[in-house]
Amino acid sequence: MPISSFSSEELSYEKVSLEETSGEVLLKERVIDYALNKSNIPLISQLGRSQHGFVNNLTRRKAWSSLLESQLQLSSSKTCEVADSKTINNNDYNDDSDDDNDNVVHEDENQVQLDVKRSFVSVRDVHVRDLLRQVLERVIISVLRKYPQLRYYQGFHDVVSVFVLVYLGDEILASGTDENLILKYDEEISLKKSVEIFTLLYLRDFMMDSLEFPIDQLNIILKIIKKKDIKFYNKLSLGQIEPFFAISSILTIFSHELSPIMDNTYNETLFGIFDLIISTQSMNVPLLIYSNILLGVKDQLLENFEMDIIHFDNKVDLVHAIIQKVILQSIDNDRMWKETMINTRKMNYDKSLISLNKSMLNKYSVLITTASGDAYYNHCYTEKEVMEILRKEIQLNEKRNIEKAQLKMKKSTNSPELGLINKTSMTLAVSLLIGAFAVIISLQRDNSYSTLFKNTGDSLNNIYEYYTVKLVNRSTYVWKQPLESILTYLKSNTTS
């Protein structure tokens, strides 16, 4: 390896902390540089997948740009396939100036402002924090305006703030109180571009007009746990619980829980997660990580489960609460993270885990298409391709929303999912049933009592099943009782 070809300037730029100057990391940094210079995408991605990821932010931002640009060719750039690290900072990407949407305000910009105002809370220096926020806002707004069909979600700002730190953190932190800092234009351009690609290829599912597709993704966590540890799964009744507890970790790729910067120190764990995602081109990674965390803190979870079960009226709240509690407790535990990442790297190659999910997802999901982990560095999407996928996914999501709304209507005006009994609809259901019985009985009037009873019994069972399974599948127990009593009542009447 021609180490002499590296400029010494670049190598000394990044201050590497003492313990990390250990040969391993330094060596890795050089290999990454080598791979970047050669634009060796397979090598870059392999380096990102292994321990320490891309080592530091200087190599990291170059590696992310190289990889992301090798995964999606935006029409405004030509870097795909021949992804060349040298072109990253060139100006052949002309800052969306040809874009008509640039000045049209996106409908979610108000929410963006509310969230940007509350971002980088762990940065103490007011000046630094303001600078970071300004960049954050510019980047988010530029992506949203360019793709008005995407919806902003609270938490997207957390993801983007990770990119802001990787691309401009060094510079902004170093600026201290320099009021006149002018950020390197090129660096901000490549930041925007990386966020744009990452958004389109990795975060698309989260930016639909509803939470349906994100929730599909969350359900995979339960599937993984079920496969890995069925006893634990059953113990926590995970089969009956909607995995909303994971929503913030997954939608923000842990950047809400793991503050990306604390007292001017970057969170390498968090950056390492992004390294792994980008270099495997896989949004399975966050789901695997979350599952591994749960499996890793299994004992604490079970302990808390036993301890708190008397406090809670229902298991859903209990499980939700203890998972939040235990995860928050262990989120700063380095050893837990180390183990989690090692397990995740291993599992990421386990195709059976990933293929297990396909049936649960919409076919345009990032997990099946652009960030499936299958493509690795093989396929470079064109902007046109991705726009087409996006269009279809949005369409499918709209269809799902409509279907869901209709289902809700059908489920009557009250909400059976709340497990509540509304007197009016109960009476209605009961009278419908009695009506149905009357019809059946009248149809079979001519038969003898015994046949009547037998056949009616069968039909009754059918109706019974239809009502319990189809109509009120979520709260059978509420409905079973009255139905059963009607049955008994009817039986005793017919026999007497």
Added chain:
Amino acid sequence: MLQFKLVLLGDSSVGKSSIVHRFVKDSFDEFRESTIGAAFLSQSIKLDEDDTVIKFEIWDTAGQERYKSLAPMYYRNANAALVVYDITASDSLSKAQSWVEELKNKVADDKLVICLVGNKLDLCQEDSGKRSVEISDAKQYADEQGLLFFEVSAKTGEKVNDVFKSIGESLYSYKKEELLSKSEQNGTNTHGQVDLQLQKPATSDPTSCCT
């Protein structure tokens, strides 16, 4: 100890998380992070009456419209709801009203205690021009709907504890009624007294869960 489930609802940035943190940690951060999904916290208070300890299991939800579909899972089985608006933003009151409506439609428990809370009172004390929801309007609405009502400041802490105390008192009195009527039915009530402690298995350590 009695335990109740309480949910916070309201538009983004009205100060739900700030109110919870004032109540639970007695602190205020100018720049609290936005809530994603929902956050769980718990806190106990002692009522003057009978020295009863009430523990709140608190679910603080995210205000952005897109997270609204998760709300039923948090207000399901709730004993109390704190519906928050920002007294310097009139839009947020209509949002609060739609939450009240949803709660009334979807939660069949007529014992659900709903408290309407106007937050950021400190801003209007500094500069009365900032107020965009009149206290009389909100109060009238709350009375019509049978809600508890407070104007508070998470920043200064003004009235925040009163909110939880008054919710706790309402819940306690409902609970007493309920138990009284139950024990009357059972004929076990001898002196009109109720042993509330029997109702929920208590632990010796009130902070054992999730604080």
